Amino acid sequence: MTATTLQPNEMTGLITIDAARCKGCDACKKFCPTGAIDGASGAAHSIDQSQCLSCGQCLMACPFGAINENHSALETVIQKLADKNTTVVGIIAPAVRVAIGEEFGLGAGELVTGKLYGAMHRAGFKIFDCNFAADLTIMEEGSEFIHRLHALVKGEDNAGPLPQFTSCCPGWVRYLELRYPSLLPHLSTAKSPQQMAGAVAKTYGANVYDMEPKNIFTVAVMPCTAKKVEASRPEFNSAWQYNKAHGDHAAEYADMDAVLTTREMAQLLRLLDIDLATTDEYRGDSLFSQYTGAGTIFGTTGGVMEAALRTAHKVLTGDEMPRLEFEPVRGLEGVKAASITLYDRALSQNVDIHVAVVHDMGHNIEPVLQEVLAGISPYHFIEVMNCAGGCVNGGGQPIDPSGSSWLAAL
Known part of the structure; x- marks a missing residue:
């Protein structure tokens, strides 16, 4: 499941530093696990992409907003939600539900699982809790x-x-x-829960949703920027390989089509005029919203x-x-x-x-x-x-x- 170098189709340059805004304060360097950030103190920094893990910890630590997250799939997801021929499956990580409420004025750390299900249901998502995949x-x-x-x-x-x-x-x-x-x-x-969820949604899930796998668009909602890179890895196409072996002649598709961070999901809901704080709770629409406590603590x-x-x-x-x-x-x-x-x-x-x-x-x-x-x-x-x-x-x-x-x- 792994390779020692970036593959041709794999996402690169996810995290970058805006030299014009960087003050050279070195806050980012304190939280970079690989020492990928170059530049002397007091001078604008840059990121050695060959060493960057895309984890975004430097972005979280920058006091000047000089570090950017690139490659947003927000517009694509909104387009897919509006497409009546596409089933958009929202795969929600456990850490998202205790953070996204902050974006809508709710208390820090407040558990908003039901409201998040409800808001995403209103937006047009099928609910697939990543806790289900964590159990797997x-x-x-x-x-x-x-x-x-x-x-x-x-x-x-x-x-x-x-x-x-x-x-x-x-x-x-x-x-x-x-x-x-x-x-x-x-x-x-074992794959990560995100990647297991994508593969399950486009194999067994195709029967649950009564849709052709090629018409299922999987969207992971994650607390992690590096999950975008993970989803882009070309080896993660096991659903397509499985379905091909069982007579599906569709062009190659990835297990996970898009990843939105917690911040981006909040942005999507606001763009669709959905207020999480006032949304009614929802229990989900299939067995994919069922899980154990073991998955929750991941x-x-x-x-x-x-x-x-x-x-x-x-x-x-x-x-x-x-x-x-x-x-x-x-x-x-x-x-x-x-x-x-x-x-x-x-x-x-x-x-x-x-x-x-x-x-x-x-x-x-x-x-x-x-x-x-x-x-x-x-x-x-x-x-x-x-x-x-x-x-x-x-x-x-x-x-x-x-x-x-x-x-x-x-």
């Missing part, structure tokens, strides 16, 4: 981890290496591609790991965790470590599982990777999220004009 993701990642763990315990060499890395964060995946391509086999082979650091451990506990022991909240992987420490001992029915023995959770990647990931490279990592499974606090603080979230943010708090 954790079943895939969790099952893959158990397969790798069993191979290790049995002394077999027929599975991927441990520790297994999560693969949900596109900034993190790109970081490995740029800096540590030798560690790519450690990545889970948006914060530790959420993927907690969901994975719940899955591992159920699969290995046959029982649900007696307490679903796994406190050791929660909180805002840069690197969190935890261990759990489970009785594995398949192996008829206890197994010790050691995990780690890393966020604010630019400040915390290197020591963890050096241990993996040296073969001395104590962990079996490592969750990595680029942004401080996880997706809730992604580069596509609302920007507080007062300058108060997760970044400042951390």
Whole structure:
């Protein structure tokens, strides 16, 4: 699912600096995980696109509004919504629902799931909650981890290496591609929830919507600017490949057609004269708006790991965790470590599982990777999220004009 260089059709130049507005204050450099920002203090900066992860953390941190997000699909999405021959599927990330309300005068962090469903329904979207796809993701990642763990315990060499890395964060995946391509086999082979959702919407979803896959237009609403680059990667056309193998002769199409940030979705609703704050709540229009609590917590650091451990506990022991909240992987420490001992029915023995959770990647990931490279990592499974606090603080979230943010708090 990965490549070490940009592919011909892949989006580039998503994040740029306006030299005329840049004051050279270096605020952006403090939050760039790869050191991709060039320029001396006091002089206009620029971005080395070959090293940029498109994570948008510099954009969130710039006090002068000198950093821009390019490649907006806003106009295209509005055109598709007006096309009666197109079914537009809105795929909503969990972190969006606790942020978009700020754009409409609601309280910071207020959960507005029902209102967001309602507003998007009024706009013409079919509702596909990305939590549904996150549940799929954790079943895939969790099952893959158990397969790798069993191979290790049995002394077999027929599975991927441990520790297994999560693969949900596109900034993190790109970081490995740029800096540590030798560690790519450690990545889970599972797609991110966004990309799973796009593929499902255009395969099984085509039956749910009673539409030809080529007439389904998928729109991810994400807290993350890097998700735009992820969606543009040419290898993500599995729905087309599947449908082609089953007799669909349509021209090639991507799994995910467009990505809007939280900010852009707020802009779209305003352009359509839809006030989120006064919109009635809506429950969704298909099973794709149903999900578990495991999918919901994907948006914060530790959420993927907690969901994975719940899955591992159920699969290995046959029982649900007696307490679903796994406190050791929660909180805002840069690197969190935890261990759990489970009785594995398949192996008829206890197994010790050691995990780690890393966020604010630019400040915390290197020591963890050096241990993996040296073969001395104590962990079996490592969750990595680029942004401080996880997706809730992604580069596509609302920007507080007062300058108060997760970044400042951390």
